[in-house]
Amino acid sequence: MTDTDWGALAQYWLDRLAACSEPGPGVTRLPFTPEHRAALGVLTELMEQAGLGVSLDAAGTLIGRLEGPAGAPALLFGSHQDSVREGGAYDGIMGVVLPVLALMKLRQQGVTLPFAVEVLAFADEEGVRFPTALMGPRALAGTFDMAALGLHDQDGISLRRAMEDFGLDPDALPGLKRDPAQALGWVEIHLEQGPVLAVAGQNIGIVTGICGIERHMVTLTGKAAHAGTVPMHLRRDALAGAAELTLVAETLARDTDGLLATVGALHVRPGVVNAVPGEVALTLEIRASDDGVREQAGAALTQAAHDIATRRDLTLQIARTYAQPATPCSPQVIERLSRAAETGNRAEVPRIASGATHDTSAMAALCSVGMIFTACRDGVSHHPDEYVPLAALNAGILTLERFLKQWQ
Known part of the structure; x- marks a missing residue:
């Protein structure tokens, strides 16, 4: 041959x-x-x-x-x-x-x-x-x-x-x-x-x-409300906060060599077309071949979640549920x-x-x-x-x- x-x-x-x-x-x-x-x-x-x-x-x-x-x-x-x-x-x-x-x-x-x-x-x-x-x-x-x-x-x-x-x-x-x-x-x-x-x-x-992997469970809680009667500046929209966190994670990963960040699952309540979302539970997964880079990103995104929740008047629950070293x-x-x-x-x-x-x-x-x-x-x-x-x-x-x- x-x-x-x-x-x-x-x-x-x-x-x-x-x-x-x-x-x-x-x-x-x-x-x-x-x-x-x-x-x-x-x-x-x-x-x-x-x-x-x-x-x-x-x-x-x-x-x-x-x-x-x-x-x-x-x-x-x-x-x-x-x-x-x-x-x-x-x-x-x-x-x-x-x-x-x-x-x-x-x-x-x-x-x-x-x-x-x-x-x-x-x-x-x-x-x-x-x-x-x-x-x-x-x-x-x-x-x-x-x-x-x-x-x-x-x-x-x-x-x-x-x-x-x-x-x-x-x-x-x-x-x-x-x-x-x-x-x-x-x-x-x-x-x-x-x-x-x-x-x-x-x-x-x-x-x-x-790559090492870590996963976080995040829950943002605001106030469900009628989509046609609550003005935008008075809303406590949990999904808007989750969307902002998702984009922060994407931006950090794009700007950090070797870092991957993914929001892979979203659960929205009440999840109807004419209601402001009152609660969102999401998963945040972070991967990097350098454990220091991964852990630093985890800390930065946890702080970002707190900052978003404070600014948008949302309640935040966040916990790291899994960690695997590189x-x-x-x-x-x-x-x-x-x-x-x-x-x-x-x-x-x-x-x-x-x-x-x-x-x-x-x-x-x-x-x-x-x-x-x-x-x-x-x-x-x-x-x-x-x-x-x-x-x-x-x-x-x-x-x-x-x-x-x-x-x-």
Whole structure:
């Protein structure tokens, strides 16, 4: 095979995996289901063709392992096999297929490595079936909360029961914890899920880190009133205050490098066409790869909410309900990945932060981590139209191949 054929081979396997789905648009493949079982069968076939030994651990993680010298640590690759409902054919699963094909390519060249390599297909990253996520990498890092086994899906089936019905032993999860000394590092390749690379005309980007996230619940209370009888200067319009806060958040994020701010949900009362809104509850989410930037923005927007409420004679309730720190990628891994990517590019490969959470965020508790992004058409993801061009698939495989060769 020529170098340009590997992207087409990746698409062949991704098409087969996309067929492991519930009926309907796109790909729907939830953990511990017949569709999950079918995907494991296809991945096992692929891994065995690449010369990997294949096993399934107690978390439902499929592991393809290339043995190295006795006692040598393992370099870890992978992503998740599950999808959102009516999602795409690349999110997660591409990060399993491409490293296996890179190892297949090295095998054809007769290349041997001074360490073991594992490619991991985690069972559940999306958290769609059960209200938890990242079980596979958290088990490896020793951070999985066993209480999550009692969580239920919409049919009332507990995570514990679903795993047992799948032939797994949930009580064995604590024993999956890896020795950090035996983990050389972790790399995940994932479609960008955004338009930056596509707009830049680049197939590959190197991730600098995964954004930290914080969420605030905000309630502004004014006075509901008749829309036709209360003059504008006498109104205590809660929605007008919420709109002002939304624009303040947008302006701050536009003016602050690396900051994202979103008002994603609004609940307006009384919510009728001829009444001044008396109460608005809204969500404010803030993301940044720098925790200091994120926390400073949270403080600034909290103060802005107080100022708006005072000026508009509104009552304010605001509370931070969730906070997740950023996950920086290892500078050493970033440099190695950048060298591997730039070998095959005429221009400098972009370095960008990930605004979405990935398995990498949990693996960081075990070892040094890195990520590669591939371009995706129009930045679309979590949708049936999700698509990674063949050139980007091919570039991903070649980047992984060169990255692995650096360690010879």
